[in-house]
Amino acid sequence: MMKKIIMTGGGTAGHVTPNIALLSSLRKEGFSVYYVGTKDGIERQLIEKENIPYYTIKAGKLRRYLDVKNITDIAKISQGFMQSLAILNKLKPDILFSKGGFVSSPLVWAAWSKRIPVVLHESDITPGLANKIALPFAKNICYSFPETIKFLPKDKSKLTGIPVRETLFTGNEVFGRKLCSFHDKKPIIVIIGGSLGSQILNKTIRQSLDTLLENHHICHICGQGNIEKNLNNIPGYKQFEYISDELPHIFAMANIVVSRAGATTLNEILALKKPNILIPLSRQASRGDQILNAESYKKQGFSYVVEEETLNEETLINAINHVSSKEKEYIAKMEASAMTNAIEKVMEVICHNVKDTAK
Numbered sequence: 001m002m003k004k005i006i007m008t009g010g011g012t013a014g015h016v017t018p019n020i021a022l023l024s025s026l027r028k029e030g031f032s033v034y035y036v037g038t039k040d041g042i043e044r045q046l047i048e049k050e051n052i053p054y055y056t057i058k059a060g061k062l063r064r065y066l067d068v069k070n071i072t073d074i075a076k077i078s079q080g081f082m083q084s085l086a087i088l089n090k091l092k093p094d095i096l097f098s099k100g101g102f103v104s105s106p107l108v109w110a111a112w113s114k115r116i117p118v119v120l121h122e123s124d125i126t127p128g129l130a131n132k133i134a135l136p137f138a139k140n141i142c143y144s145f146p147e148t149i150k151f152l153p154k155d156k157s158k159l160t161g162i163p164v165r166e167t168l169f170t171g172n173e174v175f176g177r178k179l180c181s182f183h184d185k186k187p188i189i190v191i192i193g194g195s196l197g198s199q200i201l202n203k204t205i206r207q208s209l210d211t212l213l214e215n216h217h218i219c220h221i222c223g224q225g226n227i228e229k230n231l232n233n234i235p236g237y238k239q240f241e242y243i244s245d246e247l248p249h250i251f252a253m254a255n256i257v258v259s260r261a262g263a264t265t266l267n268e269i270l271a272l273k274k275p276n277i278l279i280p281l282s283r284q285a286s287r288g289d290q291i292l293n294a295e296s297y298k299k300q301g302f303s304y305v306v307e308e309e310t311l312n313e314e315t316l317i318n319a320i321n322h323v324s325s326k327e328k329e330y331i332a333k334m335e336a337s338a339m340t341n342a343i344e345k346v347m348e349v350i351c352h353n354v355k356d357t358a359k
């Protein structure tokens with residue numbers, strides 16, 4: 001009989017693309033795959049493109065602080081829980097795989113209440129809130145940085161790394177250059193402000209554009225709604241809101257990647273061995289997970305880090321000059337890093353849990 005897996009995770013693409021990376025292995029193992037996300041979340045468009053049946057539930061934001069919105073969000077979470085139960089009753093999955101994000105919480109609780117095994121995946125050094133509160137309900141937790149184990153129950157956690165989509169390794173530099181109309185051989189800087197774009201990064205890149213364009217082409221992924229129309233026709237500068245299918249070609253042509261320090265993108269940059277500059281999201285805007293991710297990469301010699309508070313034209317240009325001059329050293333460090341084969345390791349955890357229930 002076909003085994004069934006429900007995957008969940010959303011809010012930002014970093015909670016979705018590792019799930020996509022697992023799809024072909026899951027199918028090879030005989031799983032039929034279903035996805036649960038929100039109606040309007042980025043997960044919907046990313047998953048529907050993969051032809052996976054998609055079910056929606058309501059999600060409420062979990063907060064670490066008091067806010068009047070907590071009341072409406074609790075109502076949404078309760079509704080999400082009831083919807084999750086209905087989906088689980090209908091699909092009767094063998095396992096739930098959760099990448100975290102607010103949408104995952106009601107589903108994790110509902111699966112646990114129905115004794116469906118739950119496997120969590122955590123990408124960051126410190127677990128996100130949704131995963132943190134899900135820990136007692138999980139059979140196993142897959143994690144990505146060795147440092148994370150101190151936040152997790154040791155007996156049921158496994159260091160797997162983050163699955164990377166296989167298509168990312170199939171990029172073609174020439175396609176990438178064509179896509180951006182970069183006709184001469186100047187080195188290319190690709191800017192990725194995380195899956196949602198980054199205002200501060202966008203501002204600094206645009207302020208520094210004249211200087212940057214003297215010696216480079218700039219491909220700027222600036223996030224939904226962030227295209228600056230009056231910069232559209234500048235030769236050597238190409239803006240995108242979000243890139244799906246063409247991302248492999250964009251990565252392939254990049255000489256340097258300037259990026260936020262979301263764990264998924266970091267892991268992809270490392271897998272593709274791209275010299276990089278990281279600008280982690282500040283502690284004011286997050287729990288500080290990106291700062292820790294970036295510090296870890298810096299310590300291992302993979303990345304040059306510029307703190308958001310010190311980011312300006314001068315520090316950006318200095319960083320680019322530094323990384324350009326040490327390109328070979330950075331690549332050598334990344335090449336020497338232990339490749340973890342995350343897909344295989346996560347698949348082992350999933351299959352182990354399904355076998356356990358079949359007994």
Ligand SMILES: CC(=O)N[C@H]1[C@@H](OP(=O)(O)OP(=O)(O)OC[C@H]2O[C@@H](n3ccc(=O)[nH]c3=O)[C@H](O)[C@@H]2O)O[C@H](CO)[C@@H](O)[C@@H]1O
Pocket residue numbers: 012013014015017018123124192193194195196221241242243244247261262263264265266268281286289290293
């Ligand atoms: C603001 C916020 O909450 N950020 C968190 C979010 O990051 P966020 O989801 O923004 O960023 P990540 O770097 O983790 O993942 C982005 C994913 O989207 C893909 N991509 C991006 C741009 C694009 O145009 N096309 C595309 O396919 C990347 O290749 C990557 O696979 O989840 C990460 C993983 O838990 C955390 O480390 C981040 O702190």
